[in-house]
Amino acid sequence: MVEAMIHHTAVEDTVATVHVDGAAFMPIGQPLDLQATLESGQAFRWRRDQGWYWGVIGRHSYALYQVEGGLLFRTSAPSTAEALAELHALLRLDDDLEAICRDMAADKPLSEAVARHRGLRLLRQDPWECLASFICSSASNIPRISRNVNSVAEAYGEPVSLEGRRLWRFPGAERVAEAGEKALLGLGLGFRAGYLANTATRVAEGRVDLMALRLAPYSEAKAVLMELPGVGDKVADCVLVFSLDKLEGFPIDRWVRRALEEWYGHREKAQYRELLEWAQERWGQRAGYAQQYLFHHLRLLSKGS
DNA sequence: GAAGGGCCTTTGAG
DNA sequence: ACTCAAAGGCCCT
Numbered sequence: 001m002v003e004a005m006i007h008h009t010a011v012e013d014t015v016a017t018v019h020v021d022g023a024a025f026m027p028i029g030q031p032l033d034l035q036a037t038l039e040s041g042q043a044f045r046w047r048r049d050q051g052w053y054w055g056v057i058g059r060h061s062y063a064l065y066q067v068e069g070g071l072l073f074r075t076s077a078p079s080t081a082e083a084l085a086e087l088h089a090l091l092r093l094d095d096d097l098e099a100i101c102r103d104m105a106a107d108k109p110l111s112e113a114v115a116r117h118r119g120l121r122l123l124r125q126d127p128w129e130c131l132a133s134f135i136c137s138s139a140s141n142i143p144r145i146s147r148n149v150n151s152v153a154e155a156y157g158e159p160v161s162l163e164g165r166r167l168w169r170f171p172g173a174e175r176v177a178e179a180g181e182k183a184l185l186g187l188g189l190g191f192r193a194g195y196l197a198n199t200a201t202r203v204a205e206g207r208v209d210l211m212a213l214r215l216a217p218y219s220e221a222k223a224v225l226m227e228l229p230g231v232g233d234k235v236a237d238c239v240l241v242f243s244l245d246k247l248e249g250f251p252i253d254r255w256v257r258r259a260l261e262e263w264y265g266h267r268e269k270a271q272y273r274e275l276l277e278w279a280q281e282r283w284g285q286r287a288g289y290a291q292q293y294l295f296h297h298l299r300l301l302s303k304g305s
Numbered sequence: 306g307a308a309g310g311g312c313c314t315t316t317g318a319g
Numbered sequence: 320a321c322t323c324a325a326a327g328g329c330c331c332t
Contacts, residue, residue, distance in 0.1 A: 041327065138328040144315055145327080190313025195329080232329050253327035271307085295327080 022163075023063075024080055026087060027070040031097045033119030034066040040296040042123050042242050044133050044146040045153065045170075054162070056169055057086045058126065061162040076162050092124050095247075100289050109263035110290060113297035120296055122288055123242055127210035128203065129170040130243035135196050135230040136189060137238075144188075151187040152176065152196075173203035195230025202228060210244075218246045233272045241288035250279040250287040259294040 038046040038053055046055040053064045060077040064087075077083040088094070101118060105111035129149075136148045149170075156171035156179055176184075177200035184193035202208055208228065213221040221244055225236040234253055240246035252260070252275055260266040260275055283290040 134327085135329095139312080139326060140314085140328090141316065141326045147315095185313085188314070190315090191311090191329090192313080230329065234328060238327085251327080254325090255327065269308095299327090 023065070023072040023074045024083070025067075025070055025072055026084055028091075028093065030091075030093050030095075030121075031101070031119040032066065032071075032091065032121060033117060034064060034071070036117050036120040036296060037091070037123065040120060040292060041142055041299075042292070043125060043130075044142070044149045054165060054167060056160060056167050057090050059160065059169060060086065061160045061165075061167040062087075063162060063165075074163065076160055089124050092122055095121070095289075097121060097289075100286055104283065104286055104290055104293065109259070109297075110293060113293040117293060117296055117300075120292060122247070122292055124245065125243040126170065127213070127239065127243040128173055131199065131203075131210065131225070131228075131231070131235075131239045132170070132176065132196060134235040134238040134242075135199060136192050137235065138192055138195075138230065140192075148187065148189050148192075152184070152189075155179070155183075155187060173200045176200035177204040192230065198229040199231070214244050218248050221246060222249075233276070237276075241291070247285050247288040248280055250276050250283075250291045252276065252279075252291075253295070255295050255298050256291055259298045262298075263294075 034053065035048075038055075039048075043055075046053045048054075051065055053062075055062055055064075060075055060083070062077075062083070063074040065072040071087065073083065073087065075083045077086065097119070101114045105114050132152065133145065133149050137145045140148075150168075153168040153170050156175045157168035158171075159166050159168055161167065171179075177197065179197070181193045181197040184196055187193075189196060203210065208224060213224060216224070218240065222236045222240060225231050225239055226233070231239075234251050237249040237251035240249035241251060250256075252272055257266075257275070260270075260279075261268055266275060266278075279287050279290065
């Protein structure tokens with residue numbers, strides 16, 4: 001029912017302010033696979049319900065639904081213009097994914113990944129939420145990370161509802177710092193509670209200006225992040241790629257390491273730094289995208305799809 | 306500088 | 320049911 005109405009809108013009008021069934025349409029010229037993008041372990045708070053993805057960007061709640069030629073969305077944002085800007089930024093529509101995929105497809109394994117998951121995009125997330133999320137990811141798994149991050153949001157974030165559905169903004173570092181390690185332990189974060197509480201304190205004290213790191217070069221920003229408790233090479237690279245515009249970052253987790261072993265012949269015991277340099281030499285500013293495609297591809301393969 | 310064990314808990318093979 | 324690795328690591332020795 002939704003799809004039928006959308007078809008009508010998409011064809012008839014490419015202006016985003018057209019409303020159908022309470023939703024606005026945002027035309028998107030870039031390749032986009034919303035599901036792959038929101039379910040490839042970059043972000044942990046988007047929930048799918050009947051094809052719609054519910055979540056929060058900045059201070060506003062959204063429901064997103066992909067259709068031919070773009071996105072249908074409903075939002076608590078006060079103006080359509082603001083919503084379009086937030087969506088544009090989140091989905092990194094400023095990246096020319098066609099060109100990026102063309103470059104990456106130069107090698108076999110990646111070309112398969114690209115062929116299979118065209119439209120998988122990196123996200124430009126809020127740096128603090130992203131940092132907190134990946135501190136929670138240590139020796140964990142996606143369902144659990146997701147539960148942990150959502151628990152923190154529901155316990156300390158401000159509610160922002162949309163059409164009767166309650167969603168939560170992610171709480172600021174001050175709020176998390178004041179909650180403290182014990183409370184976070186109580187939310188089930190385990191040994192990550194101490195890391196998150198301490199990092200929150202440092203961020204709240206202004207000892208690190210996350211947003212400012214968007215302007216710093218990759219290695220400089222990374223060094224700053226790695227000063228924070230609970231942040232090593234891998235977590236830092238995630239934050240750099242998924243929120244700080246450092247697309248030469250290359251987070252190497254177990255899946256990516258496995259991909260590098262199986263498809264590129266790397267040794268099992270290769271050091272993180274060694275693999276990182278290899279990837280950056282090979283893919284340069286595309287390393288972040290290469291990582292996301294390799295990760296998603298291998299992960300789905302091993303899940304049997 | 307490199308390697309190994311511990312850490313909170315949950316998940317999912319077997 | 321029940322056990323026991325492994326889990327999108329980091330930290331300390």
